[in-house]
Amino acid sequence: MIEILTSRYTYLLFAILLVIGLYMVVASSNLVKKVIGLNLFQTAIFLFFVTTAYVAESGGEQGSAPVIPQDAQAYDPYASPLPHVIVLTAIVVGVALTAVALALIVRIYSEYGTLDEATLKEVRADE
Numbered sequence: 403m404i405e406i407l408t409s410r411y412t413y414l415l416f417a418i419l420l421v422i423g424l425y426m427v428v429a430s431s432n433l434v435k436k437v438i439g440l441n442l443f444q445t446a447i448f449l450f451f452v453t454t455a456y457v458a459e460s461g462g463e464q465g466s467a468p469v470i471p472q473d474a475q476a477y478d479p480y481a482s483p484l485p486h487v488i489v490l491t492a493i494v495v496g497v498a499l500t501a502v503a504l505a506l507i508v509r510i511y512s513e514y515g516t517l518d519e520a521t522l523k524e525v526r527a528d529e
Contacts, residue, residue, distance in 0.1 A: 412453040419446035431519040433510065437503045444496050448489045455485035 426439025514525050
């Protein structure tokens, strides 16, 4: 068990970040904390994609860059760049999503004077 935790620690970190982010989104009533929870959740997913893109054979040989040299064998391990490209695109989308969410939160605060979800529901019900 100790060997798995020391060799596969990124999966453990992925699970911890995922649970913390999900808890912050579900349990917090503050809108800014919900956005931070979404960012943690998103970071966990990024870590999972990058971790699963790691290539290692049972003999300990690591995957190399996907540039095939002249002396390459038929089944040499190569690391796929596709997960990294997907994560890079998702980071850009995540930053844009965070910026829009924070802009909306600023607008909500200036309109209603609170960031608490329960208070916002009460104020909206009174209107």
